[in-house]
Amino acid sequence: MTMLRAERVTLGYAGRAVVHDVSLDITAGGVGLIGESGSGKTTLARAFLGLLTPMAGNIWYGDQTLKKADMRKFRKDVQPVFQAEALDPRMRIGASVAEALPRAARARVPELLEQVGLDPGLVARRPHQLSGGQRQRVVIARALAAGPRLLILDEPTSALDVTVQARILDLIASLDTERLLITHNLAVVQRLCRTSHVLFAGRVVESGPTRDLLANPAHPYTRALRDAVPKLGGPPSSGRAEAGGPTEAVPAEAGCPFRLRCPLAAPGCERPPALRDVRGRQVACHRAEDVLVT
Template sequence: MLKVENLDVWFGDLPERVHAVRQASFSVAAGESFGLVGESGSGKSTILRAITGLAGGWSGRIEVAGEAVSGRHRSRAFHKTVQMVFQDPYASLHPRHSVDRVLSETLHLQGMDQIDARITRLLDSVGLGRGFRFRYPHQLSGGQRQRVAIARALAAEPRLLLLDEPTSALDVSVQAEILNLLSDLRKDRGLTFVMVSHDLAVVAHMCDRLAVMRGGEVVEQMAAPVLRSGQAHSAYARDLLAASSSYRRESA
């Protein structure tokens, strides 16, 4: 479903150019959930933005469902295949647009018909009833806003969802609800996930495989059982696991 080869991403022009990602390579099979982990600034979210055309300049190769993408322009066909859910559900929703407008505009842009029926199904699919249809973002909780953002992403009926820290801006009490919703949607719709997270426990729970990033580079790829067992190969990945384990113990 997704292949990334020798990806470089940079911002700005020489001589002040900043390289955010260097020679990153990984692939994600159809129906798989793949995680990108690492400390802040390691390039995780930048990779997602390069895939969607939201990053700065980039080189290398990105293939989605066997089709190569180039530059920053993405076609309508691309956006029917790939959608992204952002970290902050309030910032990603227009504060003066109702849920109805958010979803109806997305459906119209995707050339969908039967808009009313589709909006009802989308709200039901993310655990929001039709009573939420004409509410505005400020009338919703953080978890409800993220459910709307997920419904908007699903409106195009994509096969690949890019998830950029989808629960980190939410209260701990609702994080599990959103993660369970995403797991159910993946199963029911046969979706492929690429999930960025700094929370290794979330990645271990949600993903089949993952890549560990440091300083814009992929330093190791591993299966989720390896992550759960703490048996990483690279020193950096072992340190990351140890730090995460220590944090969880102290929090408990």
């Protein structure tokens, strides 16, 4: 079942488009948005949350666009999980979690803290008195207070050390909610998402089952991201494409947005590539068959 869907969505700021003609569904099993900083992940997440109006296209909530949807129900069904710094430093933990609860239900705050593995006795503390991992759990507890069906998580573990990250990931995986995960961490998306979409310069360049997409990428940018991940106990990877470099793309009419960084770029890459089916996934690359490992 698809709860949220982007249909040919273009997004931008001050009239300048930064996400271009994106279509994707948020379906069961977890959906990941992968890409480097500046690729458009958070901008797209803001549109899914109703915080940014598309310049073109629509965001669908069930069978209605967000413009026509019951926003009270939408806000209950779809909750954001931002990074721990989103907590108001002036508010005590109990008050932060209780904000989403009706007055009569605020006795549930200790229960919500226990659900995310926190001592209910923390209700009287303020954010600066908690560790990073504890603050992130408070943010999750706040989102769960509304009883959501979908969590939109924006880099929920990026500021945490690896041991705390593991505990937060275990918690997210155990929750009885669907999730859209915005991340540049491939290990996290592999753990939490059945399906993933790779964004480069505001365009989807590859979509498909996460396991297949990371095991055998069909786009040179996806392969570059995967090969850039450090590997313990082995030599540095020698990926065929560089993951670093400017995120700004050449205009769509000038060809593939990745071609200025792509080692496989050829004369035909001056034509803009459309998403097409390649071995069970969607890929925007003229040379996807050359990228795949047979």
